[in-house]
Amino acid sequence: MATPIAGVGSGLDLESIISTFVKAERSTRESSINTRELDYTAELSGVGTLKASLSKFQTVLEKLSDPTTFYQNKSTYSYQGSSGDTSNILSASTAGVVTGGTFNIEVSQLAQGSRLDSAAGAFSSSTDTVGSGKLSFGAGSDTFEVAIEATDTLEDIQSKINSAEGNFGVKANIINSDNGPILTYTSEVTGDGNTLTVSNDNTSLDAISTSMATAKTAKDAMISIDGQTVSSASNTFTNAINGIELNVNNLTDAGQPLTLTVGVDTENVTKLVNDFVDGYNELQSTLSSLSNPVSGPLAFDSSVRSYESQLRSITGSQVSDTSGAMSMLYDMGITMNAEGKLEISSIGKNGQPSGAERLENAIKNNLEDVGKIFAGADGIAKQLNDYTETYLASDGVVTEREAALKESLKKVDSDRESLDRYMENYEATLRQRYTALDVTIAQYNATSSYIQSVLKPVEKKD
Incomplete structure (x- = not known):
C-alpha cells in the first residue's frame, strides 16, 4: 500500500517537516550505535593483536621453559x-x-643376528609336510613357541612362525634352490651368545629344528x-x-x-637468549601501543596493564635453586632500560664487562645456572609461560574478552534492527499526526473559501 503524501490538502510542505524530524531522531540514536560499534570493533582488533603477540612470545617461552634446551x-x-x-x-x-x-x-x-638353514635335499617341494609337535625358538633371553600340525606344509609352517604371538624378530623364508626348497630362519637378535636355537618335542620335526645348520652366528x-x-x-x-x-x-x-x-652448543643457547630479549621487547612495544591512554584501542582494559605489570615483575625477579653466582637476568648481562625494554649492552661501564661479555661468560662457564634462571622450578621463562597461558587458555582472559566483544557486536546488530523498527513506528506516528493536521487545515481552508464566497459583495448592474 502506497504511503500518502502529507500536505496535499493543506498545501504545506509537511513531507519536509516529517523528513527533518525523522532524520534528526535517527541521527541521534544511530550515532550512539555507530560509536559503540566502532569502539567494540577497535577493541576486538586490539584483543586480536594482543592474542597474536602473546602467542608469538609464548613460542619462545616454551623453548626456554624446557631445561634440556640449555643442555645441548x-x-x-x-x-x-x-x-x-x-x-x-x-x-x-x-x-x-x-x-x-x-x-x-x-x-x-x-x-649381526643369526641364521639357520635346513639341509639341502631335505624337502622336494614347499608343499611337503614334516610331522607334528611344538617348535621352541630362543635367542638370548627371548623365546616363543609354534604348534605344528601333521597336515602343515612348509608354507604353512613359514606362515605360522612369522605370525606367531611373541615372535621376537624371527623371519622364516623358503628358498627354492636347485637342490630343492631350503627353509631358513633369520633372527634380528644381535650380540655374542644370542645365536638362534630351535628345539622340538617330537623328532619328526628335527629337519626344521635341531638338524638345521647355523649359516650365520650372532655377533657384537x-x-x-x-x-x-x-x-x-x-x-x-x-x-x-x-x-x-x-x-x-x-x-x-x-x-x-x-x-x-x-x-x-653455546651458539644455540646464545641465540635462544637473544630470541627471548627480542620477543620480550616486541611484546612490550605492542602492549605499550595497545594501552596508550590517547590512541590505544585497549587503553581502558585493565587486563593489559595487569599483564604488562606482571611481565616486568617476573622478568626482574630473583630465581632460587641456583649456585648463588647468578640468580637474575641482570647477572648474565641482561638489563632493562628506561623504556622498559631488555637489552644486552655491547659497551661496558666503569671498567665493568659489557652485557654481551657477561652473557658469553655465563653460558661458557655457568650454563647450569643460566638454565635454572630460565627453566628452573621458578625460572623466569617458566613463570612467564604459565602466566601467559592464563590469558590464552580456552577459559583465559583474552578468550573471554574476545567472546564478550563479539557478543557486544551482536547486540549492536540487534540494536540496529530495533532502531529500524522504532523509526518506522516513529515516522508512522508523525504521518498520522500531520495527516490529521493536514485534514484540519484543509477543512479550515474550505470553510474560509465558502465564507468568502458568501460574503463576496454583489456586483451592481447598470
Whole structure:
C-alpha cells in the first residue's frame, strides 16, 4: 500500500517537516550505535593483536621453559679428510651437558643376528609336510613357541612362525634352490651368545629344528675409541663415552679412524637468549601501543596493564635453586632500560664487562645456572609461560574478552534492527499526526473559501 503524501490538502510542505524530524531522531540514536560499534570493533582488533603477540612470545617461552634446551651439545665429524655428515658410518647424541672432547673412532665390526638353514635335499617341494609337535625358538633371553600340525606344509609352517604371538624378530623364508626348497630362519637378535636355537618335542620335526645348520652366528658390534676396544650387543653404544650415545651403521676403512668432536652448543643457547630479549621487547612495544591512554584501542582494559605489570615483575625477579653466582637476568648481562625494554649492552661501564661479555661468560662457564634462571622450578621463562597461558587458555582472559566483544557486536546488530523498527513506528506516528493536521487545515481552508464566497459583495448592474 502506497504511503500518502502529507500536505496535499493543506498545501504545506509537511513531507519536509516529517523528513527533518525523522532524520534528526535517527541521527541521534544511530550515532550512539555507530560509536559503540566502532569502539567494540577497535577493541576486538586490539584483543586480536594482543592474542597474536602473546602467542608469538609464548613460542619462545616454551623453548626456554624446557631445561634440556640449555643442555645441548654440538657434535662435528671428520673422516678421511672431509668434514660433515657421517651418519652413514657413525652418529653421536648426548644427554645433558657432557665434558666433551675429541675422539678417534674405528668401527671394525657391526652387530649381526643369526641364521639357520635346513639341509639341502631335505624337502622336494614347499608343499611337503614334516610331522607334528611344538617348535621352541630362543635367542638370548627371548623365546616363543609354534604348534605344528601333521597336515602343515612348509608354507604353512613359514606362515605360522612369522605370525606367531611373541615372535621376537624371527623371519622364516623358503628358498627354492636347485637342490630343492631350503627353509631358513633369520633372527634380528644381535650380540655374542644370542645365536638362534630351535628345539622340538617330537623328532619328526628335527629337519626344521635341531638338524638345521647355523649359516650365520650372532655377533657384537666392535669399535675402537682412541685405541681402546669397546663391544656392544647392538649397533648402539649407550655409554662408551660418558654421556654420549654412539650409533654405528658401517665399517671404517682399516687404519682410517673417524674423528668425533663433542662440545657444548653455546651458539644455540646464545641465540635462544637473544630470541627471548627480542620477543620480550616486541611484546612490550605492542602492549605499550595497545594501552596508550590517547590512541590505544585497549587503553581502558585493565587486563593489559595487569599483564604488562606482571611481565616486568617476573622478568626482574630473583630465581632460587641456583649456585648463588647468578640468580637474575641482570647477572648474565641482561638489563632493562628506561623504556622498559631488555637489552644486552655491547659497551661496558666503569671498567665493568659489557652485557654481551657477561652473557658469553655465563653460558661458557655457568650454563647450569643460566638454565635454572630460565627453566628452573621458578625460572623466569617458566613463570612467564604459565602466566601467559592464563590469558590464552580456552577459559583465559583474552578468550573471554574476545567472546564478550563479539557478543557486544551482536547486540549492536540487534540494536540496529530495533532502531529500524522504532523509526518506522516513529515516522508512522508523525504521518498520522500531520495527516490529521493536514485534514484540519484543509477543512479550515474550505470553510474560509465558502465564507468568502458568501460574503463576496454583489456586483451592481447598470
